[in-house]
Amino acid sequence: MANTSIFTDLPTLETERLILRPPRMEDDESVFAYASDPVVSMHTVWETHRTIDDSRSFLAMMLEFLKHGEPASWAFVERSTGRMIGTGGFGSWNQQHARAEIGYTLGRSWWNMGYTTEATRAIIAFGFSRLSLNRIEAYCFVENHASARVLLKCGMQPEGLLRERIHSKGAYRDLNVFSVLRSEWAP
Amino acid sequence: MTTSDFQHDIPRLTGDAVLLAPLAERDRRELEGQLPESSRRLLQSENDAQPMSPASFFVQAGIQSLPPWGIYNRHSARLSGICRFAAWHLQHRRAELAFAADGSPRSEGLLLEALRLAIRFGFTTLEINRIESFCLAGNPATSGAAQGAGMTREALLRGYVRDDDHSGNRPAWHDVQLFAILRSQWSG
Numbered sequence: 001m002a003n004t005s006i007f008t009d010l011p012t013l014e015t016e017r018l019i020l021r022p023p024r025m026e027d028d029e030s031v032f033a034y035a036s037d038p039v040v041s042m043h044t045v046w047e048t049h050r051t052i053d054d055s056r057s058f059l060a061m062m063l064e065f066l067k068h069g070e071p072a073s074w075a076f077v078e079r080s081t082g083r084m085i086g087t088g089g090f091g092s093w094n095q096q097h098a099r100a101e102i103g104y105t106l107g108r109s110w111w112n113m114g115y116t117t118e119a120t121r122a123i124i125a126f127g128f129s130r131l132s133l134n135r136i137e138a139y140c141f142v143e144n145h146a147s148a149r150v151l152l153k154c155g156m157q158p159e160g161l162l163r164e165r166i167h168s169k170g171a172y173r174d175l176n177v178f179s180v181l182r183s184e185w186a187p
Numbered sequence: 188m189t190t191s192d193f194q195h196d197i198p199r200l201t202g203d204a205v206l207l208a209p210l211a212e213r214d215r216r217e218l219e220g221q222l223p224e225s226s227r228r229l230l231q232s233e234n235d236a237q238p239m240s241p242a243s244f245f246v247q248a249g250i251q252s253l254p255p256w257g258i259y260n261r262h263s264a265r266l267s268g269i270c271r272f273a274a275w276h277l278q279h280r281r282a283e284l285a286f287a288a289d290g291s292p293r294s295e296g297l298l299l300e301a302l303r304l305a306i307r308f309g310f311t312t313l314e315i316n317r318i319e320s321f322c323l324a325g326n327p328a329t330s331g332a333a334q335g336a337g338m339t340r341e342a343l344l345r346g347y348v349r350d351d352d353h354s355g356n357r358p359a360w361h362d363v364q365l366f367a368i369l370r371s372q373w374s375g
């Protein structure tokens with residue numbers, strides 16, 4: 001059952017260089033700018049956005065999730081420019097077992113500046129403090145070394161390699177699974 | 188074959204010593220009384236446990252669960268366990284094979300044969316590419332059966348399930364081992 005109070009009124013999180021705020025329909029062009037980039041989407045489960053309608057559908061889905069108190073991503077806004085540069089947050093949330101999965105995407109122009117690590121730390125802290133999670137997990141394609149690095153920098157531990165677990169863009173893909181437990185989280 | 192073919196009816200599968208047959212409601216209740224709580228919960232697919240919401244409907248639209256088989260001793264007709272394809276992801280051609288047995292030494296061999304039959308059914312009839320099972324860590328009977336049936340240990344998922352049946356106590360967390368077998372690795 002969704003905890004309607006938290007996600008229906010998703011709080012804005014602030015980090016040193018980013019603001020994590022609920023997504024808006026007006027983010028469509030910013031989303032399209034990176035989600036139409038095949039170098040970005042080669043690492044994601046979702047398909048490359050072909051038209052801006054794909055980005056609008058994505059945003060509409062996020063807003064629908066939030067309206068119903070379901071987990072959805074935050075929009076990452078770069079403080080210095082006010083630009084929306086990516087998204088990230090909780091995907092699935094299993095309340096029975098107090099665990100949730102996180103994911104993120106960032107526009108290529110902003111890669112390797114530590115932004116996703118900064119945002120993910122704030123999201124993990126939110127998960128342990130506000131969602132009372134015991135376990136936060138993440139899955140990424142084995143070739144996605146940048147994402148694995150982000151997860152390690154955020155204190156996650158690798159737990160194994162899941163073979164051919166996802167069929168995406170015409171092929172079976174191997175996934176690495178990572179997690180951090182509440183008991184080992186030191187912000 | 189359409190995916191709904193087995194939503195309500197699953198076939199009987201017969202092995203040397205074991206019979207997999209749709210679990211009678213009476214048997215299910217009886218078995219649930221015998222299984223440890225942890226196994227009972229693992230029997231439940233995550234889909235069953237979660238009420239439907241718009242988001243979970245979206246996520247679960249391509250996910251199905253088959254009804255459980257009872258694992259019967261073919262000769263005595265005695266029920267010794269249960270197994271089930273839960274969380275069959277159509278897009279990814281992957282399914283979870285959830286199982287539990289009553290823990291008696293005799294049921295171990297039956298469980299192993301049952302898993303082999305179910306895996307064969309999954310790869311040939313359901314045309315699944317990957318079959319995975321989640322076993323509580325520290326339970327050699329279930330992890331042994333998974334490995335005996337040809338599955339490979341892929342991950343140790345820490346703190347994956349909560350045991351909240353001891354009311355008043357702090358919740359206990361259990362690690363879960365993830366086993367899987369791929370169609371390409373399956374020897375038939």
Ligand SMILES: CC(C)(COP(=O)(O)OP(=O)(O)OC[C@H]1O[C@@H](n2cnc3c(N)ncnc32)[C@H](O)[C@@H]1OP(=O)(O)O)[C@@H](O)C(=O)NCCC(=O)NCCS
Pocket residue numbers: 039040041043044103104105106107110111112113114115116117118139140141144145146147149150
């Ligand atoms: C994964 C992603 C979000 C990382 O974002 P980011 O803001 O660049 O991440 P950070 O800057 O915080 O950290 C990236 C780390 O990966 C490292 N890295 C980058 N490319 C790498 C590569 N090819 N091999 C190894 N390490 C790499 C960087 O050096 C950095 O580590 P360091 O700080 O130790 O030097 C971004 O690359 C992205 O959006 N990729 C496409 C979508 C995606 O993969 N989403 C996640 C799906 S699981």
